[in-house]
Amino acid sequence: MKNLLMTIPLLFSLLIGGCAKRNNSSILSKDGVILNTTETAEDREYRIISDDQIDRLNTIIKKKRLSSEEQIMQEYAPEDKHAEGNYLYVLKRTTDNPEKITVTLLEDCIMDDSMKARKVVMDMRVQNDQYYVIKIKESYQCWKDRGHEEWNAGLCL
Numbered sequence: 001m002k003n004l005l006m007t008i009p010l011l012f013s014l015l016i017g018g019c020a021k022r023n024n025s026s027i028l029s030k031d032g033v034i035l036n037t038t039e040t041a042e043d044r045e046y047r048i049i050s051d052d053q054i055d056r057l058n059t060i061i062k063k064k065r066l067s068s069e070e071q072i073m074q075e076y077a078p079e080d081k082h083a084e085g086n087y088l089y090v091l092k093r094t095t096d097n098p099e100k101i102t103v104t105l106l107e108d109c110i111m112d113d114s115m116k117a118r119k120v121v122m123d124m125r126v127q128n129d130q131y132y133v134i135k136i137k138e139s140y141q142c143w144k145d146r147g148h149e150e151w152n153a154g155l156c157l
Contacts, residue, residue, distance in 0.1 A: 046121070046137035047153040054133050061131055069093055069103045069124065072131055077120050083111050100125055100134070114156035116149075117141040 057076055066072050070091060079089040088108040095101050105120040123135040142148055142156035 044153060045151050046139050049136035049138065054136060057133050057136075061133070066131065067129075069101060069122075069131070072124065072133065073103055073105050073120070073122060076122065076133075076136070077105055077107065077118070079107075080111060083109075085109055085111075087111065112143075112156075114142055114146045115140055116143045116146075116156075119151060 057072075060066070060075055061072055064075070066075060073091055080087060086109040088106065090106045092104045092106075093101065094104070101124045103122045103124065105122070106117070107120075108117040110116060110118065117140070119139040121137050121139075122133055124131050124133050126132075139151045139153060140148075140156060141151055147156040148154060
């Protein structure tokens, strides 16, 4: 009986762990973006930008001597200075880890037929007073009847 009582929690944890197993495959799109196809909600929400695109951005950072998170984000995703209406371009900086800086851009009411909003999450590190981008992921919201209206990795129609 004691063995049975100990076996039930073990089986339950194996069952739950097996159900939570992720499928860690990914697909490379035509524009060089890695589409993460894992099964978690957060991973479905973001497109992971390819290392090639990040390398190109790091080359520009070095060449132009960009020295702030804001300059780097503006280089990657420039603010639309000619936008009208309720256009929003907001940057938020977070540092949970002293070796990594995360900058999140929220761009809303974009002047585009399909895309309503874009969220860019960029991870950077600073080494010898030089910024390096290590990861970028993006998420999109579409205008009504132009695709998904919730945050999602898929592009709008």
